[in-house]
Amino acid sequence: MTxxxxxxxxxxxxADGAVELAAQMAPDVLILPAGGTDDGRIGTSLAxxxxxxxxxxxxxxxxxxxxLGSAVMMAESAVEFLPEPDSVLLADAPLVEGLVAAAVAAQxxxxxxxxxxxxxxxxxxxxxxxxxxxxxxxxxxxxxxGDFELINLAGMHARPAAKIAGGLSGLEAEVTVxxxxxxxxxxxxxxxAGMGSVLHVEAWGQDAAKAVKYVGGLVEAGFGEP
Amino acid sequence: MADHRTELIxxxxxxxxxDHGENMDRGFKAVLEKLAEAPPATPGAALKLTAMAxxxxxxxxxxxxxxxxxxxxxxxxxxATDIDPAALAAAIQxxxxxxxxxxxxxxxxxxMVDAWTPAVEAAAAEAAAGNGDVLKVLRAAAEAAEAGAVxxxxxxxxxxxxxxxxxxxxxxxxxxxxxxxxxxxxxAGAAE
Numbered sequence: 001m002t003x004x005x006x007x008x009x010x011x012x013x014x015a016d017g018a019v020e021l022a023a024q025m026a027p028d029v030l031i032l033p034a035g036g037t038d039d040g041r042i043g044t045s046l047a048x049x050x051x052x053x054x055x056x057x058x059x060x061x062x063x064x065x066x067x068l069g070s071a072v073m074m075a076e077s078a079v080e081f082l083p084e085p086d087s088v089l090l091a092d093a094p095l096v097e098g099l100v101a102a103a104v105a106a107q108x109x110x111x112x113x114x115x116x117x118x119x120x121x122x123x124x125x126x127x128x129x130x131x132x133x134x135x136x137x138x139x140x141x142x143x144x145x146g147d148f149e150l151i152n153l154a155g156m157h158a159r160p161a162a163k164i165a166g167g168l169s170g171l172e173a174e175v176t177v178x179x180x181x182x183x184x185x186x187x188x189x190x191x192x193a194g195m196g197s198v199l200h201v202e203a204w205g206q207d208a209a210k211a212v213k214y215v216g217g218l219v220e221a222g223f224g225e226p
Numbered sequence: 227m228a229d230h231r232t233e234l235i236x237x238x239x240x241x242x243x244x245d246h247g248e249n250m251d252r253g254f255k256a257v258l259e260k261l262a263e264a265p266p267a268t269p270g271a272a273l274k275l276t277a278m279a280x281x282x283x284x285x286x287x288x289x290x291x292x293x294x295x296x297x298x299x300x301x302x303x304x305x306a307t308d309i310d311p312a313a314l315a316a317a318i319q320x321x322x323x324x325x326x327x328x329x330x331x332x333x334x335x336x337x338m339v340d341a342w343t344p345a346v347e348a349a350a351a352e353a354a355a356g357n358g359d360v361l362k363v364l365r366a367a368a369e370a371a372e373a374g375a376v377x378x379x380x381x382x383x384x385x386x387x388x389x390x391x392x393x394x395x396x397x398x399x400x401x402x403x404x405x406x407x408x409x410x411x412x413x414a415g416a417a418e
Binding site for chain 2: 041042043046047069077
């Protein structure tokens with residue numbers, strides 16, 4: 001039984017959109033939106049949050065993600081109304097990135113505590129060196145390499161990972177970033193690379209140089225983020 | 227709350243986002259409707275129903291804060307049908323503790339806690355005086371909350387949206403402290 005997720009946002013559109021995004025990466029995970037007030041205004045609604053929590057209750061645990069401060073308070077308060085408040089965990093994480101990470105973890109079969117941890121781990125974390133396992137399957141030395149330091153505040157999170165993976169997918173090249181598949185958004189996210197960590201890029205194939213240049217360009221521009 | 231809607235809107239416009247009056251009025255209108263639909267059997271049940279209605283209809287941060295306050299007070303009273311002064315004072319304290327747990331504000335942060343905490347202390351003192359009168363407890367709580375709200379005027383906000391204004395939040399009364407005083411004053415009025 002996979003862990004189920006509930007998204008509490010002030011905006012119905014944010015909740016629905018975040019669920020839509022995360023569901024693409026976790027098709028088997030039940031992710032329920034609880035955004036906006038009962039009459040569709042900006043705000044949070046106890047009825048919506050309770051309904052989502054009740055619908056999620058029968059699974060392998062529930063993890064809640066929230067956006068702004070009073071959505072956190074609403075989620076905490078709603079949990080107090082439940083017959084078993086301890087069955088629900090609140091993740092203290094950025095909504096979109098945290099939800100994606102939580103959904104991927106739940107899809108992989110993690111338990112509720114591990115799903116919460118996956119969500120909370122998307123914050124800039126200490127650099128973790130990835131094993132260079134991918135090289136075993138790759139013939140010969142790389143045809144192009146590059147090392148690029150992450151300068152954006154949030155480091156490698158969902159959006160940069162999506163940009164890198166999306167762009168590399170269109171090139172004729174095999175690319176690894178710190179040893180993981182550069183065309184896999186989720187693999188890139190699991191690097192846990194925060195601001196200041198260095199991405200080591202290796203590429204093979206016709207577009208190898210282009211691929212390294214592409215990643216370098218994105219990283220050096222901070223992915224267009226602060 | 228409907229009578230004070232404009233006052234709360236004006237206070238919130240100065241240091242917040244001017245929706246507190248609108249939100250509280252809508253929330254308590256919903257409370258009145260729910261109470262009329264299915265009159266609860268006990269004070270605790272009435273407080274729980276109030277908590278749910280406020281949390282469903284208020285929308286802003288005040289929803290979960292007051293929702294938690296009323297829910298914790300309901301839990302404190304339990305199934306009791308007759309409330310004595312000590313139980314009432316304990317319920318007011320449970321409400322304040324709920325607000326503090328939820329909002330993480332302390333006394334002096336220029337929030338509703340600055341009305342709740344004097345109310346808790348006044349209610350406890352009145353209950354301890356042992357004259358067996360719940361009305362006196364409620365009046366003491368309301369008066370202390372009103373004084374507490376007035377005392378937020380010179381404070382610099384450290385919690386909530388007003389804290390974004392920093393020093394500029396001084397010189398304005400906290401809307402949440404005012405609405406807390408209004409709630410306790412209405413409770414005293416109902417008991418009369």
